[in-house]
Amino acid sequence: MATAVLDKLESIGGFSPLVKLARGQQPLEQINTMFRAVGVPILAFLIFLMLWSAAASQVNTSLGQLPGPAQVWHQAGGLWEEHKAERAKEVAFYERQEKRNAAKLEKNPDAKVKWRTYNGRPTYFDQIVTSLITVFTGFLIASVVAIPIGIICGLNNTLYTALNPLIQIFKPVSPLAWLPIVTMVVSAVYVSDDPMFDKSFLTSAITVTLCCLWPTLINTTVGVSGIDKDLINVSKVLRLSWFTQIRKIVLPSAIPMIFTGLRLSLGVGWMVLIAAEMLAQNPGLGKFVWDEFQNGSSNSLGRIMVAVFTIGFIGFILDRGMLALQRWISWDKSAVLR
Structure with a gap:
């Protein structure tokens, strides 16, 4: 079973070095291959973040200092929190509407109920x-x-x-x-x-x-x-x-x-x-x-x-x-x- 899974993974180009490493086939060569495929891009990206952070601290605009990686990450987290808050409002809106209509039908089964769509701002x-x-x-x-x-x-x-x-x-x-x-x-x-x-x-x-x-x-x-x-x-x-x-x-x-x-x-x-x-x-x-x-x-x-x-x-x-x-x-x- 494990061999079949490894064979399947090896047929997918990106997993081939990892599978060969697991099988013990030329481990140094496989590690080198994975480093060039994954490690080098990550290292280059880290260098980019460092240069960006250093340059951002030297630039002041009419809205304040140019944001560095930490500030941008913080704003990304803020956008995610806004999205969750908006979805919570949507759920609460439909729950209130459902309760209101249920209470109305309980009093009068023939009553007409309104189902409205939530029109909150897009996140x-x-x-x-x-x-x-x-x-x-x-x-x-x-x-x-x-x-x-x-x-x-x-x-x-x-x-x-x-x-x-x-x-x-x-x-x-x-x-x-x-x-x-x-x-x-x-x-x-x-x-x-x-x-x-x-x-x-x-x-x-x-x-x-x-x-x-x-x-x-x-x-x-x-x-x-x-x-x-x-x-x-x-x-x-x-x-x-x-x-x-x-x-x-x-x-x-x-x-x-x-x-x-x-x-x-x-x-x-x-x-x-x-x-x-x-x-x-x-x-x-x-x-x-x-x-x-x-x-x-x-x-x-x-x-x-x-x-x-x-x-x-x-x-x-x-x-x-x-x-x-x-x-x-x-x-x-x-x-x-x-």
């Missing part, structure tokens, strides 16, 4: 969830559009020649330029007495879509156009249908480039989202940063720094998640991915 962690939902909405829409168009452009040089000027024109456009246009279009088109989505959410998601469309489109086109022509000729000899050719030959061969584009697009989308939320006032991390900046309290700088690290950490996790998905989907499991 920092609620805003993180909102930002993730927004960025994935924009990213998925962009992927659904970009991958098929990229495949067609990669297989058809005439279509690529026709679309390439448009791609190169729109690719460098800033989200700050797209946002006013998207805002006006959404306000004009999305008119409803009972809207399913807030206009601020749609504005942010569509802006993300327009900005993270291009890396996937370009990389998919390059990946498909670079497929070995012999494979295409074999598919013609075998008289494979167009759909079968795409599924059996084009996609497996172009997967590395497609995922390179997807990783770039997700990174661009996450970066663009913060600016979009600031201006569209979508209740996510971007709005949190803007509100803290406008607030101008002594805690604002520390809270903004918490948001900066949160944005960076989530961006790192998203990239690693896409890399893991690529490893899972790719047919070449031995390929080195970074």
